[in-house]
Amino acid sequence: MDPVIVVGAGPVGLSAALALRSFGLPVTVLEAEPEDRVRPGSRALFVHHESLRLLDIASPGLAAQIVGHGVVWRTRRTLYRGRQVYAKTYPVVPANELPPFTSLRQVETERHLLSACKAADVDIVWDAEVSDVDVAADEVTLVASGRPLRAQYVIAADGAHSAVRQKLGIAMRGKRSDGFHVVVDVEDDPQDPALLERVFHYEHPAMDGRNVLRVPFAGGFQIDLQCKDDDDLAEFATDEAVRRWLPKVIDRRYLNSILWVSKYHYLQVVADTFVDPWRRVLLVGDAAHLFPPMGARGMNSGIADGDAAATAVVAAMSAANPARAAETIGRFDRDRHTAAQYNSDAAGIALAHLKPRSPVTRLRQRLAAVMSPAVPALGSWLEHAAYGPRTAPPSNPHGKY
Numbered sequence: 001m002d003p004v005i006v007v008g009a010g011p012v013g014l015s016a017a018l019a020l021r022s023f024g025l026p027v028t029v030l031e032a033e034p035e036d037r038v039r040p041g042s043r044a045l046f047v048h049h050e051s052l053r054l055l056d057i058a059s060p061g062l063a064a065q066i067v068g069h070g071v072v073w074r075t076r077r078t079l080y081r082g083r084q085v086y087a088k089t090y091p092v093v094p095a096n097e098l099p100p101f102t103s104l105r106q107v108e109t110e111r112h113l114l115s116a117c118k119a120a121d122v123d124i125v126w127d128a129e130v131s132d133v134d135v136a137a138d139e140v141t142l143v144a145s146g147r148p149l150r151a152q153y154v155i156a157a158d159g160a161h162s163a164v165r166q167k168l169g170i171a172m173r174g175k176r177s178d179g180f181h182v183v184v185d186v187e188d189d190p191q192d193p194a195l196l197e198r199v200f201h202y203e204h205p206a207m208d209g210r211n212v213l214r215v216p217f218a219g220g221f222q223i224d225l226q227c228k229d230d231d232d233l234a235e236f237a238t239d240e241a242v243r244r245w246l247p248k249v250i251d252r253r254y255l256n257s258i259l260w261v262s263k264y265h266y267l268q269v270v271a272d273t274f275v276d277p278w279r280r281v282l283l284v285g286d287a288a289h290l291f292p293p294m295g296a297r298g299m300n301s302g303i304a305d306g307d308a309a310a311t312a313v314v315a316a317m318s319a320a321n322p323a324r325a326a327e328t329i330g331r332f333d334r335d336r337h338t339a340a341q342y343n344s345d346a347a348g349i350a351l352a353h354l355k356p357r358s359p360v361t362r363l364r365q366r367l368a369a370v371m372s373p374a375v376p377a378l379g380s381w382l383e384h385a386a387y388g389p390r391t392a393p394p395s396n397p398h399g400k401y
Protein backbone atom coordinates (compact mmCIF):
# COMPACT_ATOMS: atom_id res chain seq x y z
CA MET A 1 0.00 0.00 0.00
CA ASP A 2 1.28 3.50 -0.86
CA PRO A 3 1.45 5.98 2.02
CA VAL A 4 -0.06 8.69 -0.19
CA ILE A 5 -1.30 8.96 -3.77
CA VAL A 6 -1.88 12.26 -5.53
CA VAL A 7 -4.52 12.28 -8.29
CA GLY A 8 -3.81 14.74 -11.12
CA ALA A 9 -0.53 16.14 -12.46
CA GLY A 10 -1.73 19.72 -12.89
CA PRO A 11 0.11 22.51 -11.08
CA VAL A 12 -1.63 21.76 -7.78
CA GLY A 13 -1.04 18.00 -7.80
CA LEU A 14 2.62 18.50 -8.73
CA SER A 15 3.06 21.13 -5.98
CA ALA A 16 1.48 18.80 -3.41
CA ALA A 17 3.75 15.96 -4.57
CA LEU A 18 6.83 18.17 -4.11
CA ALA A 19 5.70 19.19 -0.62
CA LEU A 20 5.21 15.52 0.33
CA ARG A 21 8.64 14.60 -1.03
CA SER A 22 10.21 17.40 1.02
CA PHE A 23 8.98 15.50 4.11
CA GLY A 24 10.68 12.37 2.79
CA LEU A 25 7.51 10.48 1.83
CA PRO A 26 7.43 8.38 -1.35
CA VAL A 27 4.73 9.79 -3.66
CA THR A 28 2.81 8.37 -6.61
CA VAL A 29 0.92 10.77 -8.89
CA LEU A 30 -1.81 9.29 -11.10
CA GLU A 31 -2.49 11.35 -14.23
CA ALA A 32 -5.29 10.52 -16.70
CA GLU A 33 -3.56 12.01 -19.71
CA PRO A 34 -0.46 10.76 -21.57
CA GLU A 35 3.00 12.18 -20.90
CA ASP A 36 3.16 13.91 -24.30
CA ARG A 37 -0.14 15.76 -23.84
CA VAL A 38 -0.52 19.38 -24.91
CA ARG A 39 -1.98 21.48 -22.09
CA PRO A 40 -4.11 24.57 -22.87
CA GLY A 41 -1.93 27.64 -23.32
CA SER A 42 -3.79 30.45 -21.61
CA ARG A 43 -4.72 30.21 -17.93
CA ALA A 44 -2.80 31.20 -14.82
CA LEU A 45 0.07 33.56 -15.57
CA PHE A 46 0.66 35.13 -12.24
CA VAL A 47 2.71 33.12 -9.71
CA HIS A 48 2.45 35.04 -6.48
CA HIS A 49 5.29 35.60 -3.97
CA GLU A 50 3.65 33.27 -1.45
CA SER A 51 3.38 30.47 -4.03
CA LEU A 52 7.05 30.94 -4.95
CA ARG A 53 7.98 30.81 -1.27
CA LEU A 54 6.05 27.57 -0.69
CA LEU A 55 7.44 25.94 -3.83
CA ASP A 56 10.96 26.88 -2.82
CA ILE A 57 10.56 25.25 0.58
CA ALA A 58 9.27 22.10 -1.13
CA SER A 59 11.97 22.14 -3.79
CA PRO A 60 14.88 24.46 -3.01
CA GLY A 61 15.91 26.46 -6.09
CA LEU A 62 12.56 26.01 -7.84
CA ALA A 63 11.43 29.59 -7.16
CA ALA A 64 14.60 31.01 -8.73
CA GLN A 65 14.09 28.74 -11.72
CA ILE A 66 10.49 29.90 -12.22
CA VAL A 67 11.40 33.55 -11.63
CA GLY A 68 14.29 33.18 -14.10
CA HIS A 69 11.80 32.15 -16.79
CA GLY A 70 9.11 34.68 -15.90
CA VAL A 71 8.79 38.44 -16.12
CA VAL A 72 8.01 41.01 -13.47
CA TRP A 73 6.34 44.11 -14.82
CA ARG A 74 7.05 47.18 -12.77
CA THR A 75 4.41 49.47 -14.25
CA ARG A 76 0.66 49.20 -13.75
CA ARG A 77 -1.59 51.47 -15.71
CA THR A 78 -5.36 51.95 -15.60
CA LEU A 79 -7.39 53.74 -18.25
CA TYR A 80 -11.03 54.69 -18.32
CA ARG A 81 -12.64 55.21 -21.73
CA GLY A 82 -9.29 56.01 -23.34
CA ARG A 83 -7.94 58.28 -20.60
CA GLN A 84 -5.31 57.32 -18.04
CA VAL A 85 -6.57 57.44 -14.44
CA TYR A 86 -3.73 55.65 -12.66
CA ALA A 87 -0.09 54.75 -13.30
CA LYS A 88 2.57 53.55 -10.95
CA THR A 89 6.07 52.22 -11.52
CA TYR A 90 7.56 50.13 -8.73
CA PRO A 91 11.29 49.96 -7.88
CA VAL A 92 13.45 47.14 -9.26
CA VAL A 93 13.42 44.06 -7.00
CA PRO A 94 16.96 43.25 -5.76
CA ALA A 95 18.33 40.15 -7.52
CA ASN A 96 18.70 38.22 -4.24
CA GLU A 97 15.03 38.65 -3.23
CA LEU A 98 11.91 36.84 -4.37
CA PRO A 99 9.78 39.28 -6.37
CA PRO A 100 6.16 40.02 -5.37
CA PHE A 101 5.15 37.81 -8.34
CA THR A 102 6.38 36.53 -11.63
CA SER A 103 4.43 36.06 -14.85
CA LEU A 104 4.74 33.14 -17.25
CA ARG A 105 2.29 30.88 -19.03
CA GLN A 106 0.85 28.09 -16.94
CA VAL A 107 2.29 25.51 -19.36
CA GLU A 108 5.75 26.86 -18.50
CA THR A 109 5.12 26.80 -14.75
CA GLU A 110 3.91 23.21 -15.10
CA ARG A 111 7.06 22.31 -17.05
CA HIS A 112 9.23 23.54 -14.16
CA LEU A 113 7.07 21.73 -11.59
CA LEU A 114 7.26 18.52 -13.58
CA SER A 115 11.04 18.61 -13.89
CA ALA A 116 11.33 19.33 -10.14
CA CYS A 117 9.07 16.32 -9.46
CA LYS A 118 11.23 14.10 -11.67
CA ALA A 119 14.38 15.30 -9.89
CA ALA A 120 12.71 14.57 -6.54
CA ASP A 121 11.82 10.98 -7.62
CA VAL A 122 8.08 11.51 -7.64
CA ASP A 123 6.57 8.48 -9.39
CA ILE A 124 4.25 9.90 -12.06
CA VAL A 125 1.98 7.32 -13.69
CA TRP A 126 0.58 8.65 -16.98
CA ASP A 127 -2.54 7.29 -18.71
CA ALA A 128 -3.93 6.42 -15.28
CA GLU A 129 -7.44 7.80 -15.09
CA VAL A 130 -9.03 7.39 -11.69
CA SER A 131 -12.59 6.14 -12.13
CA ASP A 132 -13.54 4.90 -8.68
CA VAL A 133 -12.78 5.61 -5.04
CA ASP A 134 -13.60 3.53 -2.00
CA VAL A 135 -12.72 4.85 1.44
CA ALA A 136 -12.49 2.83 4.65
CA ALA A 137 -11.39 3.82 8.16
CA ASP A 138 -7.72 3.13 7.51
CA GLU A 139 -7.20 3.13 3.72
CA VAL A 140 -8.39 4.35 0.35
CA THR A 141 -8.77 2.14 -2.71
CA LEU A 142 -8.62 3.87 -6.09
CA VAL A 143 -9.32 2.33 -9.46
CA ALA A 144 -6.98 3.82 -12.06
CA SER A 145 -7.39 2.67 -15.66
CA GLY A 146 -9.05 -0.49 -14.37
CA ARG A 147 -6.30 -1.29 -11.82
CA PRO A 148 -6.96 -1.13 -8.04
CA LEU A 149 -4.42 0.82 -5.96
CA ARG A 150 -4.39 1.31 -2.19
CA ALA A 151 -3.09 4.21 -0.14
CA GLN A 152 -3.26 5.47 3.41
CA TYR A 153 -4.17 8.96 2.15
CA VAL A 154 -5.19 10.47 -1.18
CA ILE A 155 -4.74 14.09 -2.25
CA ALA A 156 -7.21 14.74 -5.06
CA ALA A 157 -5.99 17.43 -7.46
CA ASP A 158 -7.95 16.20 -10.45
CA GLY A 159 -9.34 19.55 -11.52
CA ALA A 160 -12.71 21.15 -12.02
CA HIS A 161 -14.50 17.95 -13.06
CA SER A 162 -12.85 15.94 -10.27
CA ALA A 163 -13.89 12.28 -10.52
CA VAL A 164 -12.72 11.77 -6.93
CA ARG A 165 -14.99 14.54 -5.63
CA GLN A 166 -17.93 13.19 -7.62
CA LYS A 167 -17.38 9.62 -6.44
CA LEU A 168 -17.35 10.86 -2.85
CA GLY A 169 -20.66 12.63 -3.52
CA ILE A 170 -19.32 16.04 -2.46
CA ALA A 171 -21.29 18.90 -4.03
CA MET A 172 -19.95 22.25 -5.22
CA ARG A 173 -21.98 25.22 -4.06
CA GLY A 174 -22.00 28.78 -5.33
CA LYS A 175 -22.91 30.63 -8.43
CA ARG A 176 -22.16 30.92 -12.09
CA SER A 177 -22.47 34.47 -13.37
CA ASP A 178 -23.75 35.27 -16.80
CA GLY A 179 -21.19 36.06 -19.43
CA PHE A 180 -17.65 35.04 -20.19
CA HIS A 181 -14.34 36.52 -21.02
CA VAL A 182 -12.04 35.75 -23.92
CA VAL A 183 -8.36 35.19 -23.27
CA VAL A 184 -5.85 35.56 -26.10
CA ASP A 185 -2.14 34.76 -25.70
CA VAL A 186 0.00 36.74 -28.13
CA GLU A 187 3.69 36.10 -28.84
CA ASP A 188 5.83 39.21 -28.65
CA ASP A 189 8.25 40.34 -31.33
CA PRO A 190 11.73 40.04 -29.74
CA GLN A 191 13.06 42.65 -32.25
CA ASP A 192 10.44 45.19 -31.19
CA PRO A 193 9.00 44.09 -27.82
CA ALA A 194 5.82 45.60 -26.36
CA LEU A 195 6.11 47.68 -23.19
CA LEU A 196 6.43 45.58 -20.05
CA GLU A 197 3.32 47.06 -18.43
CA ARG A 198 0.06 45.65 -17.14
CA VAL A 199 -2.74 47.82 -18.53
CA PHE A 200 -6.37 47.65 -17.47
CA HIS A 201 -8.80 49.58 -19.63
CA TYR A 202 -12.30 50.19 -18.27
CA GLU A 203 -14.98 50.59 -20.94
CA HIS A 204 -12.57 50.50 -23.87
CA PRO A 205 -13.99 52.88 -26.50
CA ALA A 206 -12.94 50.65 -29.40
CA MET A 207 -14.74 47.67 -27.85
CA ASP A 208 -18.08 49.31 -27.25
CA GLY A 209 -17.41 49.79 -23.56
CA ARG A 210 -16.11 46.30 -22.71
CA ASN A 211 -13.19 46.08 -20.29
CA VAL A 212 -9.84 45.02 -21.74
CA LEU A 213 -6.85 43.83 -19.72
CA ARG A 214 -3.33 43.38 -21.09
CA VAL A 215 -0.95 41.30 -18.97
CA PRO A 216 2.65 40.58 -19.98
CA PHE A 217 4.14 37.11 -19.63
CA ALA A 218 7.57 35.82 -20.55
CA GLY A 219 7.72 35.96 -24.35
CA GLY A 220 4.42 37.71 -24.92
CA PHE A 221 1.28 39.11 -23.40
CA GLN A 222 -2.29 38.12 -22.76
CA ILE A 223 -5.31 40.13 -23.84
CA ASP A 224 -8.39 39.50 -21.76
CA LEU A 225 -11.70 40.82 -23.10
CA GLN A 226 -14.52 40.92 -20.54
CA CYS A 227 -17.69 40.44 -22.51
CA LYS A 228 -21.15 41.72 -21.69
CA ASP A 229 -23.73 39.34 -20.22
CA ASP A 230 -25.71 39.04 -23.44
CA ASP A 231 -22.70 38.79 -25.77
CA ASP A 232 -22.68 35.94 -28.24
CA LEU A 233 -19.73 33.53 -28.06
CA ALA A 234 -19.58 33.37 -31.88
CA GLU A 235 -19.09 37.11 -32.08
CA PHE A 236 -16.11 37.23 -29.71
CA ALA A 237 -14.68 33.85 -28.77
CA THR A 238 -13.99 31.99 -32.02
CA ASP A 239 -10.59 32.28 -33.72
CA GLU A 240 -12.25 34.18 -36.57
CA ALA A 241 -14.00 36.59 -34.20
CA VAL A 242 -10.76 37.25 -32.32
CA ARG A 243 -9.03 38.17 -35.59
CA ARG A 244 -11.83 40.70 -36.15
CA TRP A 245 -11.65 42.49 -32.78
CA LEU A 246 -8.02 42.09 -31.71
CA PRO A 247 -6.62 44.83 -34.01
CA LYS A 248 -8.97 47.30 -32.30
CA VAL A 249 -7.00 46.94 -29.06
CA ILE A 250 -3.45 46.07 -30.15
CA ASP A 251 -1.32 46.59 -33.23
CA ARG A 252 -2.45 44.61 -36.31
CA ARG A 253 0.99 43.05 -36.69
CA TYR A 254 0.19 40.72 -33.77
CA LEU A 255 -2.50 38.94 -35.80
CA ASN A 256 0.17 36.54 -37.00
CA SER A 257 1.39 35.92 -33.47
CA ILE A 258 -1.69 34.53 -31.74
CA LEU A 259 -0.64 31.56 -29.64
CA TRP A 260 -3.87 30.53 -28.00
CA VAL A 261 -7.50 31.60 -27.63
CA SER A 262 -9.80 30.43 -24.86
CA LYS A 263 -13.01 31.50 -23.21
CA TYR A 264 -13.65 31.48 -19.51
CA HIS A 265 -16.94 31.52 -17.61
CA TYR A 266 -17.30 33.18 -14.25
CA LEU A 267 -17.70 30.38 -11.73
CA GLN A 268 -17.66 31.05 -8.03
CA VAL A 269 -18.09 27.67 -6.36
CA VAL A 270 -16.62 25.89 -3.35
CA ALA A 271 -16.98 22.19 -2.40
CA ASP A 272 -19.17 21.57 0.66
CA THR A 273 -16.25 19.86 2.35
CA PHE A 274 -12.64 19.24 1.29
CA VAL A 275 -12.40 15.83 3.00
CA ASP A 276 -14.36 12.55 3.08
CA PRO A 277 -16.11 11.37 6.28
CA TRP A 278 -13.18 9.06 7.17
CA ARG A 279 -10.73 11.94 6.68
CA ARG A 280 -8.56 9.98 4.24
CA VAL A 281 -9.11 11.94 1.03
CA LEU A 282 -8.22 15.64 0.77
CA LEU A 283 -9.50 17.80 -2.11
CA VAL A 284 -7.21 20.58 -3.37
CA GLY A 285 -7.10 23.17 -6.17
CA ASP A 286 -9.83 23.27 -8.82
CA ALA A 287 -11.18 19.98 -7.47
CA ALA A 288 -12.20 21.93 -4.37
CA HIS A 289 -13.02 25.42 -5.67
CA LEU A 290 -13.38 27.55 -8.78
CA PHE A 291 -13.12 31.33 -8.75
CA PRO A 292 -13.46 34.11 -11.30
CA PRO A 293 -9.91 34.90 -12.45
CA MET A 294 -9.61 38.48 -11.11
CA GLY A 295 -6.93 38.46 -8.43
CA ALA A 296 -5.27 35.29 -9.78
CA ARG A 297 -6.63 33.12 -7.00
CA GLY A 298 -7.11 29.80 -8.88
CA MET A 299 -3.65 28.32 -9.18
CA ASN A 300 -2.12 30.34 -6.33
CA SER A 301 -4.69 29.20 -3.77
CA GLY A 302 -4.36 25.65 -5.14
CA ILE A 303 -0.61 25.72 -4.40
CA ALA A 304 -1.42 26.82 -0.83
CA ASP A 305 -4.00 23.97 -0.58
CA GLY A 306 -1.43 21.44 -1.81
CA ASP A 307 1.10 22.58 0.76
CA ALA A 308 -1.49 22.49 3.57
CA ALA A 309 -2.72 19.03 2.48
CA ALA A 310 0.82 17.60 2.41
CA THR A 311 1.56 19.04 5.86
CA ALA A 312 -1.70 17.64 7.24
CA VAL A 313 -1.08 14.17 5.79
CA VAL A 314 2.44 14.04 7.23
CA ALA A 315 1.16 15.19 10.64
CA ALA A 316 -1.70 12.65 10.54
CA MET A 317 0.72 9.82 9.75
CA SER A 318 2.74 10.58 12.84
CA ALA A 319 -0.28 11.26 15.07
CA ALA A 320 -0.48 9.44 18.39
CA ASN A 321 -3.81 7.77 17.54
CA PRO A 322 -6.47 7.65 14.79
CA ALA A 323 -8.61 10.32 16.49
CA ARG A 324 -5.69 12.78 16.49
CA ALA A 325 -4.95 11.92 12.86
CA ALA A 326 -8.58 12.62 11.90
CA GLU A 327 -8.47 15.88 13.84
CA THR A 328 -5.41 17.00 11.86
CA ILE A 329 -7.12 16.32 8.55
CA GLY A 330 -10.24 18.05 9.87
CA ARG A 331 -8.16 21.16 10.59
CA PHE A 332 -6.93 21.16 6.99
CA ASP A 333 -10.57 21.05 5.87
CA ARG A 334 -11.62 23.96 8.10
CA ASP A 335 -8.62 26.15 7.22
CA ARG A 336 -8.64 25.64 3.47
CA HIS A 337 -12.44 25.74 3.24
CA THR A 338 -12.42 29.10 5.04
CA ALA A 339 -9.65 30.34 2.74
CA ALA A 340 -11.57 29.16 -0.34
CA GLN A 341 -14.76 30.87 0.82
CA TYR A 342 -12.75 34.02 1.43
CA ASN A 343 -11.15 33.80 -2.03
CA SER A 344 -14.53 33.17 -3.62
CA ASP A 345 -16.04 36.22 -1.89
CA ALA A 346 -13.01 38.36 -2.79
CA ALA A 347 -13.18 37.34 -6.45
CA GLY A 348 -16.93 38.02 -6.31
CA ILE A 349 -16.32 41.55 -5.03
CA ALA A 350 -13.91 42.14 -7.94
CA LEU A 351 -16.47 40.71 -10.36
CA ALA A 352 -19.22 42.97 -9.00
CA HIS A 353 -16.91 45.92 -9.60
CA LEU A 354 -16.06 44.85 -13.13
CA LYS A 355 -19.57 43.87 -14.14
CA PRO A 356 -21.64 46.26 -12.05
CA ARG A 357 -25.33 45.36 -11.88
CA SER A 358 -26.27 48.63 -10.26
CA PRO A 359 -26.12 51.91 -12.19
CA VAL A 360 -24.88 53.52 -8.95
CA THR A 361 -21.63 51.50 -9.06
CA ARG A 362 -21.10 52.46 -12.69
CA LEU A 363 -21.74 56.09 -11.83
CA ARG A 364 -19.25 55.93 -8.93
CA GLN A 365 -16.62 54.55 -11.31
CA ARG A 366 -17.34 57.28 -13.86
CA LEU A 367 -17.10 60.00 -11.20
CA ALA A 368 -13.87 58.48 -9.84
CA ALA A 369 -12.39 58.55 -13.35
CA VAL A 370 -13.42 62.17 -13.88
CA MET A 371 -12.07 63.30 -10.50
CA SER A 372 -8.90 61.16 -10.47
CA PRO A 373 -6.57 63.92 -11.81
CA ALA A 374 -7.46 66.06 -8.78
CA VAL A 375 -7.91 63.17 -6.31
CA PRO A 376 -5.33 60.46 -7.15
CA ALA A 377 -6.82 58.16 -4.48
CA LEU A 378 -9.83 57.70 -6.77
CA GLY A 379 -7.58 56.52 -9.62
CA SER A 380 -5.93 54.17 -7.13
CA TRP A 381 -9.37 52.83 -6.16
CA LEU A 382 -10.17 52.12 -9.81
CA GLU A 383 -6.85 50.32 -10.18
CA HIS A 384 -7.14 48.14 -7.09
CA ALA A 385 -10.88 47.39 -6.92
CA ALA A 386 -10.63 45.42 -10.16
CA TYR A 387 -8.77 42.62 -8.29
CA GLY A 388 -10.78 42.43 -5.07
CA PRO A 389 -9.61 42.95 -1.46
CA ARG A 390 -5.89 42.53 -0.82
CA THR A 391 -6.10 41.27 2.76
CA ALA A 392 -5.23 37.69 3.69
CA PRO A 393 -7.87 35.04 4.49
CA PRO A 394 -8.34 34.77 8.28
CA SER A 395 -7.29 31.11 8.25
CA ASN A 396 -4.06 31.86 6.37
CA PRO A 397 -2.81 35.16 7.81
CA HIS A 398 0.74 34.66 6.48
CA GLY A 399 -0.27 33.94 2.91
CA LYS A 400 -2.36 35.97 0.54
CA TYR A 401 -4.56 33.09 -0.58
Ligand SMILES: Cc1cc2nc3c(=O)[nH]c(=O)nc-3n(C[C@H](O)[C@H](O)[C@H](O)COP(=O)(O)OP(=O)(O)OC[C@H]3O[C@@H](n4cnc5c(N)ncnc54)[C@H](O)[C@@H]3O)c2cc1C
Pocket residue numbers: 007008009010011012013030031032033042043044045046106128129130131157158159160161162163164183262263264284285286287293295296297298299300301302
Ligand atom coordinates in the same frame (compact mmCIF):
# COMPACT_ATOMS: atom_id res chain seq x y z
C1 LIG B 1 -8.80 30.65 -19.33
C2 LIG B 1 -8.30 30.48 -17.92
C3 LIG B 1 -7.60 31.49 -17.30
C4 LIG B 1 -7.14 31.34 -16.00
N1 LIG B 1 -6.43 32.34 -15.44
C5 LIG B 1 -5.93 32.18 -14.22
C6 LIG B 1 -5.11 33.16 -13.62
O1 LIG B 1 -4.82 34.21 -14.23
N2 LIG B 1 -4.61 32.95 -12.37
C7 LIG B 1 -4.89 31.79 -11.67
O2 LIG B 1 -4.39 31.63 -10.53
N3 LIG B 1 -5.67 30.83 -12.21
C8 LIG B 1 -6.18 30.99 -13.47
N4 LIG B 1 -6.91 30.01 -14.02
C9 LIG B 1 -7.21 28.83 -13.22
C10 LIG B 1 -6.04 27.86 -13.21
O3 LIG B 1 -5.72 27.51 -14.54
C11 LIG B 1 -6.47 26.67 -12.40
O4 LIG B 1 -6.88 27.13 -11.12
C12 LIG B 1 -5.35 25.64 -12.25
O5 LIG B 1 -5.06 25.00 -13.46
C13 LIG B 1 -5.80 24.59 -11.24
O6 LIG B 1 -4.85 23.59 -11.19
P1 LIG B 1 -5.25 22.13 -10.74
O7 LIG B 1 -3.97 21.37 -10.70
O8 LIG B 1 -6.11 22.18 -9.53
O9 LIG B 1 -6.22 21.58 -11.90
P2 LIG B 1 -5.88 21.29 -13.40
O10 LIG B 1 -4.89 22.25 -13.94
O11 LIG B 1 -7.19 21.17 -14.10
O12 LIG B 1 -5.19 19.85 -13.35
C14 LIG B 1 -5.94 18.69 -13.07
C15 LIG B 1 -5.15 17.48 -13.56
O13 LIG B 1 -5.85 16.29 -13.18
C16 LIG B 1 -5.92 15.43 -14.30
N5 LIG B 1 -7.13 14.61 -14.13
C17 LIG B 1 -8.41 14.99 -14.29
N6 LIG B 1 -9.24 13.97 -14.01
C18 LIG B 1 -8.46 12.92 -13.64
C19 LIG B 1 -8.73 11.59 -13.24
N7 LIG B 1 -9.98 11.12 -13.14
N8 LIG B 1 -7.69 10.78 -12.94
C20 LIG B 1 -6.40 11.23 -13.03
N9 LIG B 1 -6.10 12.50 -13.43
C21 LIG B 1 -7.11 13.32 -13.72
C22 LIG B 1 -6.00 16.37 -15.49
O14 LIG B 1 -5.63 15.72 -16.70
C23 LIG B 1 -5.01 17.44 -15.08
O15 LIG B 1 -3.70 17.11 -15.42
C24 LIG B 1 -7.39 30.14 -15.30
C25 LIG B 1 -8.10 29.09 -15.91
C26 LIG B 1 -8.54 29.25 -17.22
C27 LIG B 1 -9.29 28.09 -17.86
